[in-house]
Amino acid sequence: MRKKIVAGNWKMNMNLYEGLELARGLNDHFTTNPVGDREVILCTPFIHLAMVSNLLTAPGLSAGAQNCNDHKSGAYTGEISAAMIKSTGAGNVIIGHSERRTCYGETDELLAAKTGEALRNGLRVIFCCGEVLEERQGNIHFEVVKRQLDRGLFVVSAEEFSRCIIAYEPVWAIGTGVTATPEQAQEMHCYIRRLVRDRYGNDAALDTTILYGGSCKASNAAELFANPDVDGGLIGGASLVKEEFCSIVNAL
Numbered sequence: 724m725r726k727k728i729v730a731g732n733w734k735m736n737m738n739l740y741e742g743l744e745l746a747r748g749l750n751d752h753f754t755t756n757p758v759g760d761r762e763v764i765l766c767t768p769f770i771h772l773a774m775v776s777n778l779l780t781a782p783g784l785s786a787g788a789q790n791c792n793d794h795k796s797g798a799y800t801g802e803i804s805a806a807m808i809k810s811t812g813a814g815n816v817i818i819g820h821s822e823r824r825t826c827y828g829e830t831d832e833l834l835a836a837k838t839g840e841a842l843r844n845g846l847r848v849i850f851c852c853g854e855v856l857e858e859r860q861g862n863i864h865f866e867v868v869k870r871q872l873d874r875g876l877f878v879v880s881a882e883e884f885s886r887c888i889i890a891y892e893p894v895w896a897i898g899t900g901v902t903a904t905p906e907q908a909q910e911m912h913c914y915i916r917r918l919v920r921d922r923y924g925n926d927a928a929l930d931t932t933i934l935y936g937g938s939c940k941a942s943n944a945a946e947l948f949a950n951p952d953v954d955g956g957l958i959g960g961a962s963l964v965k966e967e968f969c970s971i972v973n974a975l
């Protein structure tokens with residue numbers, strides 16, 4: 724059975740002390756209110772990763788990074804490798820977030836290389852895909868998501884793919900307060916699951932966790948998560964506030 728997951732994407736927010744306080748608060752909360760068979764992942768800035776990863780003791784809670792480099796090691800000033808992430812104890816990494824694609828020009832090919840590097844180092848990949856507003860208005864959103872997955876993710880082997888989570892994040896919904904309707908989310912998630920089936924077979928399709936991201940918050944999480952193909956969320960802004968994030972996990 725596929726896992727139900729809520730992942731928080733802190734992005735470039737909070738200094739080390741603020742981040743540790745939030746992580747501690749969440750760890751305490753989920754120690755007394757166990758997540759059960761759900762999973763909660765905190766994707767923190769690199770600076771926080773080792774310490775957050777070490778303090779998360781509640782079952783089902785783990786840490787992740789928001790990006791990694793596509794090379795193994797070497798002269799890449801300012802960059803962080805998948806092996807370095809793994810050595811912090813964090814087990815997850817977000818690859819292909821739309822902000823990386825847009826602000827840093829990350830191409831499908833580069834993302835494929837990053838995905839491979841992360842998987843080779845034993846990380847679980849949260850691979851993001853999603854269309855911009857003009858693409859949805861032009862009715863090419865399915866095509867766009869298919870291309871992103873084909874080129875960036877579906878290049879990995881079946882064994883590697885079993886360590887991947889997909890996050891559908893319509894770019895027009897990220898940080899805008901505009902959420903995809905539950906119907907729009909379900910329609911795309913169902914389509915993505917069909918693509919996984921075509922590429923990796925029926926069992927893989929049934930086992931793949933597909934998260935929704937984009938202005939998901941406590942007030943709309945339940946209706947999004949109620950859809951059969953929505954297995955949880957990738958949460959940006961609402962993951963920075965303890966109560967809000969806990970309510971989202973509760974909604975799952």
Ligand code: PGA
Pocket residue numbers: 732892896897898899900936937938939957958959960961
């Ligand atoms: P948001 O971000 O929840 O703030 O819209 C989601 C994301 O970018 O992962």
